[in-house]
Amino acid sequence: MNEVNEDVIRVFLVDDQELVRAGFTMLVDSQPDMRVVGQAGDGGEAVEKISVTACDVVLMDVRMPRLDGVQATNQLQSLPKAPKVIVLTTFDLDEYAFAAIKAGAAGFLLKNTPPADLLSAIRQVHSGDAVVSPSTTRRLLEHFAGSLPDQGVERPDLAALTAREREVLVEVARGLSNTEIAKLFTLSEATVKTHIGRILAKTGLRDRVALVVLGYETGLVRATK
Numbered sequence: 001m002n003e004v005n006e007d008v009i010r011v012f013l014v015d016d017q018e019l020v021r022a023g024f025t026m027l028v029d030s031q032p033d034m035r036v037v038g039q040a041g042d043g044g045e046a047v048e049k050i051s052v053t054a055c056d057v058v059l060m061d062v063r064m065p066r067l068d069g070v071q072a073t074n075q076l077q078s079l080p081k082a083p084k085v086i087v088l089t090t091f092d093l094d095e096y097a098f099a100a101i102k103a104g105a106a107g108f109l110l111k112n113t114p115p116a117d118l119l120s121a122i123r124q125v126h127s128g129d130a131v132v133s134p135s136t137t138r139r140l141l142e143h144f145a146g147s148l149p150d151q152g153v154e155r156p157d158l159a160a161l162t163a164r165e166r167e168v169l170v171e172v173a174r175g176l177s178n179t180e181i182a183k184l185f186t187l188s189e190a191t192v193k194t195h196i197g198r199i200l201a202k203t204g205l206r207d208r209v210a211l212v213v214l215g216y217e218t219g220l221v222r223a224t225k
Contacts, residue, residue, distance in 0.1 A: 009034040009126045012055040012083065014046040014072065016064045020111075024059060027115050034122060043072030050076060050083065057122050058085045060105070062096040070096055074103035084125040107209050128207070155218050160202045166220075168195045172208060173215020 011028050013021045013036060025036045038053045040046035043060075044067040050058065058076070062069035073085045087100040087108040097108040106125045109118060161169065164185070171181045178192045185192075196208065205211060215221040 007033070009057060009122060010037040010055040011035065011122060012037060012046070012050055012053065012058045013039045014041075014043065014058060014064070014069065015061040015088070016041050017061075020061075027119070028122070031119060034119075043067030043069055043075075046072050047075045051079060054081075055083045056126050058083050059122075060085050060087045060100070061111075062087050062089050062100055062108075068096070070099045070103050073100050073105050077104040086121060086125055101209055102213055104206065105209075106207055155203070155214070157203050158218065161199060165195050165199050165202075168192065169199050169211060169215060170220050172196065172199075172211045173221040175212070 011034055013024050013028075015021050015024070018041070021039050021041075025039070028034050028036050037055050038049050040049050042064045046058070046060070047067070060069040060073060064072075067075075069087050073087065076082050076085060082104075085100070085105040087097055087105045088111050089097045089108055090111050091097075100108060107121070109121055113121070158166070167185065168181060171184060176184070178189050178196070181187070182189045182192045196211070199211065200206070203211075203214060205214060
């Protein structure tokens with residue numbers, strides 16, 4: 001097996017269908033900047049293998065036997081160098097996808113996502129961005145509004161946010177892009193990115209998707225029921 005260049009994105013595939021994994025392998029390995037470094041047929045096998053396999057991004061099917069993608073994603077978060085997880089689902093509004101995002105996934109994609117979009121998502125997640133737009137996540141949260149708390153969940157770390165950071169967090173949770181937030185508050189996009197970086201640091205969250213979930217769970221933004 002060829003050694004993986006350290007500049008190459010190391011991808012791990014998790015799906016209970018071998019044919020699906022074979023297709024993803026061909027697609028990923030066709031790219032000069034990424035390589036499949038491992039595969040698993042269920043969540044349990046995935047956790048076992050990834051714990052001893054260096055990888056950057058995991059493509060994780062949500063519905064699998066033995067250990068589903070949600071539980072596997074949650075367990076992977078405890079690893080010293082947890083990889084970024086993109087969950088794959090058949091349905092756009094899937095309760096498993098919502099649960100996976102809450103468990104720490106960087107986002108979700110439909111299994112019929114065009115190949116170019118899937119490859120772009122892998123690169124986005126590897127660079128630290130969320131793989132789904134905040135507005136898509138917002139629709140998912142609103143669809144499952146009944147499972148969200150009626151009262152805001154207390155988060156002591158929110159008290160550490162400045163007034164401006166709190167305002168930016170609300171707009172991120174509402175689904176606005178950095179460009180839209182910059183225009184709303186008459187700021188540069190670089191300043192908005194700085195604010196978001198500080199919010200992530202203060203809350204201990206990993207990405208923009210997690211901030212959208214936080215906005216709803218704390219009651220900063222109310223879901224439409």
